[in-house]
Amino acid sequence: MYWVKLLSQEVKAEAENPYEVALKQLKLASEIANIDQWILDMLSVPKKIIQVSVPVKMDDGRLEVFTGYRVQHNDARGPYKGGIRYHQMVTLDEVKALAMWMTWKTAVADLPYGGAKGGIVVDPKKLSAGEVERLTRRYAAMIADEIGPYKDIPAPDVNTGPQTMAWIMDTYSAIKGYSVPEVVTGKPLSVGGSYGRTEATGRGVSICTREAARIKGLKLQGATVAVQGFGNVGYYAAHILSKEMGAKIVAVSDSSTTLYSPQGIDPDKALEHKEKHGELKGYEGGEVIEPAELFSLPVDVIIPAAVEGQINKRVADGIQAKIIVEGANGPTDTDADEVLREKNVLVVPDILANSGGVIVSYFEWLQNLHRESWDLSLVNSKLEEKMVGAFNEVLKTSQRHSTTMRLGALVLGVGKVADTIKTLGLFP
Numbered sequence: 001m002y003w004v005k006l007l008s009q010e011v012k013a014e015a016e017n018p019y020e021v022a023l024k025q026l027k028l029a030s031e032i033a034n035i036d037q038w039i040l041d042m043l044s045v046p047k048k049i050i051q052v053s054v055p056v057k058m059d060d061g062r063l064e065v066f067t068g069y070r071v072q073h074n075d076a077r078g079p080y081k082g083g084i085r086y087h088q089m090v091t092l093d094e095v096k097a098l099a100m101w102m103t104w105k106t107a108v109a110d111l112p113y114g115g116a117k118g119g120i121v122v123d124p125k126k127l128s129a130g131e132v133e134r135l136t137r138r139y140a141a142m143i144a145d146e147i148g149p150y151k152d153i154p155a156p157d158v159n160t161g162p163q164t165m166a167w168i169m170d171t172y173s174a175i176k177g178y179s180v181p182e183v184v185t186g187k188p189l190s191v192g193g194s195y196g197r198t199e200a201t202g203r204g205v206s207i208c209t210r211e212a213a214r215i216k217g218l219k220l221q222g223a224t225v226a227v228q229g230f231g232n233v234g235y236y237a238a239h240i241l242s243k244e245m246g247a248k249i250v251a252v253s254d255s256s257t258t259l260y261s262p263q264g265i266d267p268d269k270a271l272e273h274k275e276k277h278g279e280l281k282g283y284e285g286g287e288v289i290e291p292a293e294l295f296s297l298p299v300d301v302i303i304p305a306a307v308e309g310q311i312n313k314r315v316a317d318g319i320q321a322k323i324i325v326e327g328a329n330g331p332t333d334t335d336a337d338e339v340l341r342e343k344n345v346l347v348v349p350d351i352l353a354n355s356g357g358v359i360v361s362y363f364e365w366l367q368n369l370h371r372e373s374w375d376l377s378l379v380n381s382k383l384e385e386k387m388v389g390a391f392n393e394v395l396k397t398s399q400r401h402s403t404t405m406r407l408g409a410l411v412l413g414v415g416k417v418a419d420t421i422k423t424l425g426l427f428p
Helices: 009-014 018-033 037-043 092-108 129-142 162-176 200-216 232-243 267-277 291-296 313-317 334-342 356-370 376-400 405-424
Strands: 048-057 063-074 080-087 114-121 152-156 224-228 248-253 258-260 287-289 301-304 323-325 346-348
Touching (some): 018 037, 018 092, 018 405, 048 092, 048 129, 063 080, 063 092, 063 129, 063 152, 080 092, 080 162, 080 356, 092 114, 092 356, 092 376, 092 405, 114 152, 129 162, 152 162, 152 356, 200 232, 200 301, 200 323, 200 356, 200 376, 224 291, 232 248, 232 301, 248 267, 258 291, 287 291, 313 334, 346 405, 356 376, 376 405
Parallel strands (some): 080 114, 224 248, 224 301, 301 323
Antiparallel strands (some): 063 114, 258 287
């Protein structure tokens, strides 16, 4: 659904292994929350790792085999929940990290889910629509025994979207012999999707930006915002912040180009250009700058909404923003976190900031289970309540432990999961 290139090959080389980052975060949170060692050992590894070889007949008659993953981290609090991404740089360690972060994210949002993640090693831009559909359906069939409405509920992620979820739903339903819309979330409205789901992650990012600005004493009306990644999350965050909250979007980027305009960039016009041409390249609403420059711009807020590993220590050194709101998963490594803390930059972490998507996915799941449909105003009001509640709970936890919001969120999430595991005990 959305994707941008890494800032440069240099940043790519410097980026930490995401699973190692996730383990470091878990260890820090466990020390603060005083988690029992046996629970820490359980949470340090996924409960199940599924790897499949996915054969696909290509349009020219060739048979090509792709590698797919589904990692189920922990289900103590409920069914596994997590997206599926299509990207040529997908690795098992990346999927393991994302599954672990989903466990904490659902706990922070107080949802009855555990964490999972899926991915296929593929560049979908090099495939035809028919090839992507055949790849999706074959992958869905191969993991069908591992997913289900009360077992593991996939959702969209990088380079996947409502259509992908419709194919998975249809494939799973065909196997079961009846319609099962609640097996996935993020579907089109016509097959059981929820109003507000498409923009939910971006709306959640916007709500967190507003709340963070309040904490920092920053007036959001007229505040300058740079958005790295102009896909689903980045666009909707930019749109809502500018059109509903009065902020000024001064920089946006995608895989083709990075644009900067101190006078402001209209995200709707930029999206119109991208939809027409397939990329932001060629849009005349701003000056073209180097991708790495986006993070060092003199702005109030930066929203990384691309892929993980974007902000390392070197990048963090150049950041001038007062607030970073992580629309992407794992965009900031541990060394960069320390630099940003010393610079008094308020970082709203991914497991809080981008939880709007899984919150509305939960609403969609509930609607599907009861065969109901909620209107947009109800969905958005419930999302607002959940996001603000989670933000304040994370803030209080971070203040209680005199730490950052990232560690506050981790302590809160890990603590909830650990408490559930301890209460349930072990079987047999």
